[in-house]
Amino acid sequence: MMKNMIAIVVAVVLAIGCGNNKNAASEDRGRAPDMMKRKPSEPLAGAVVIVLDTVRADHMSCYGHTRQTTPAIDKLAAKGIRFDQAISLAPWTLPSIASMLSGLPPDLAMNDKRRLKRSIVQEISQAGYTTSGITEGGFVSKYFGMDIGFSHYYEAEGAVRLRHGNTKDVEPDRNDAGGIETTFAKAKAWLSDNYTESFMLFIHTYEAHTPYTNHYFTDELAPGRIGPVFKIEYLDEIRNDRLKLDESERHYVEALYDGDIRSTDHYVEDFLDFMADLGLDQKTLVVITSDHGEELGDHHRRFSYDHGHSLKDDMLRVPLIIYHPTATYHSKTVDVQVGLHQVLPTVAEILEVPLPDEFARLSLCSVMDGVGGVDRPLLSGGIKAGPQRYSLRNSGYKFIKVFGPQTEDLDVPDIQLYNLIEDPHEYSNIADAEPAIADKMSRQLEKAVNQLKQNAQSMPSTVEDDALLNRLRSLGYLK
Numbered sequence: 001m002m003k004n005m006i007a008i009v010v011a012v013v014l015a016i017g018c019g020n021n022k023n024a025a026s027e028d029r030g031r032a033p034d035m036m037k038r039k040p041s042e043p044l045a046g047a048v049v050i051v052l053d054t055v056r057a058d059h060m061s062c063y064g065h066t067r068q069t070t071p072a073i074d075k076l077a078a079k080g081i082r083f084d085q086a087i088s089l090a091p092w093t094l095p096s097i098a099s100m101l102s103g104l105p106p107d108l109a110m111n112d113k114r115r116l117k118r119s120i121v122q123e124i125s126q127a128g129y130t131t132s133g134i135t136e137g138g139f140v141s142k143y144f145g146m147d148i149g150f151s152h153y154y155e156a157e158g159a160v161r162l163r164h165g166n167t168k169d170v171e172p173d174r175n176d177a178g179g180i181e182t183t184f185a186k187a188k189a190w191l192s193d194n195y196t197e198s199f200m201l202f203i204h205t206y207e208a209h210t211p212y213t214n215h216y217f218t219d220e221l222a223p224g225r226i227g228p229v230f231k232i233e234y235l236d237e238i239r240n241d242r243l244k245l246d247e248s249e250r251h252y253v254e255a256l257y258d259g260d261i262r263s264t265d266h267y268v269e270d271f272l273d274f275m276a277d278l279g280l281d282q283k284t285l286v287v288i289t290s291d292h293g294e295e296l297g298d299h300h301r302r303f304s305y306d307h308g309h310s311l312k313d314d315m316l317r318v319p320l321i322i323y324h325p326t327a328t329y330h331s332k333t334v335d336v337q338v339g340l341h342q343v344l345p346t347v348a349e350i351l352e353v354p355l356p357d358e359f360a361r362l363s364l365c366s367v368m369d370g371v372g373g374v375d376r377p378l379l380s381g382g383i384k385a386g387p388q389r390y391s392l393r394n395s396g397y398k399f400i401k402v403f404g405p406q407t408e409d410l411d412v413p414d415i416q417l418y419n420l421i422e423d424p425h426e427y428s429n430i431a432d433a434e435p436a437i438a439d440k441m442s443r444q445l446e447k448a449v450n451q452l453k454q455n456a457q458s459m460p461s462t463v464e465d466d467a468l469l470n471r472l473r474s475l476g477y478l479k
Helices: 002-015 024-031 071-079 093-102 120-126 180-194 233-239 247-277 340-350 435-455 466-474
Strands: 046-052 081-083 130-135 152-155 199-205 284-289 320-323 378-380 389-394 397-402 415-419
Touching (some): 046 247, 046 340, 071 284, 071 320, 093 120, 093 340, 120 130, 120 199, 120 340, 180 247, 247 284, 284 340, 320 340, 389 435, 415 435
Parallel strands (some): 130 199
Antiparallel strands (some): 081 320, 284 320, 389 397, 397 415
């Protein structure tokens, strides 16, 4: 099974035209030893990977957002490495996290029962690390096999009631079912009991996900018809044109979303302080990222404050910050395009965990060292609303192509081409103006997608677990 997966990964890489680069990292290391990171003076205690659900990179202050949404994470980024072009391989949680944990494209990460096929956590555990996953469930549930390889896995249950904080109008709910306060409390408790062992801790929170509840940035804004909380129920009203927000209301809702990011940053800061109290701050690898972004009315107003329907960068470009306390790197910012499926192979290499070659080559360590800095083409897909689409992001361009019938809920152009340097917000489709580029990228994309489809397995479209269905409804995924 493992060899078959590796062969598939190689085939897809070759299909999008970057097969000649697959050994670039090791070759570059041999050519530039002076640029290698300093060998840690002592082994790391372990690694913490924090996934902040639904956080766009461009709404974090360390990525240039005008509001100070992430002051604590900004400080960590200043000490570590910030990846400017970190791209999710899917615009919603299930395929994105499956790809992140497995190192595989989303289409190949799960079996015909909609369960994760493999996880890099398995190799980390087998190497002697105590591994824990602390999640708020939903699409990061054991039901989907996300617990594979973990020696401990906590999954919140019940309807999600995200925490209200920093608001005059809504009292904090201390009985949240699986809110961020519970999540980080569980993470602290586990770390307190296990930090003397070599460990890898994976934390996932839905805090920035709808409903938006936090009022850090709303003082000067009028809520209009929205009220103190942007409710899950509003998504269906917007989708069906029963609620059309005016510009004032849109600014207010965006401020609530930014407030949720700020709330998340507070809990990250508290957790990092807790790690310092345990003496782990100078001997633990910390990774902060997100699984996907959020539509804020940038392109599809009827899908505002939701995700999964688009392959634009407001869905796919996410934060990625890696802090290695005992290493020196070439630069504080990496502009090279990277994918979220490369996160755990990077963690594995830093922890000196051996992986099969084709997964080991996904590691970003060479890029962090200042070598091997060449963009690799990235294929994204996994759409859950509108026609089936895939995108190819390469050399400053993004090409999006429809591979299925158009749908009534979302009508999009059959082909789209964007110059991400001149048009980073992807407003101007230049497919007709640049036919040579569009044609070349179309051929590359079709070859890669055909290879994926030959090896992908069909998955059930329904979830047969009432408790999980209730939790997904509370996040707005189901009616």
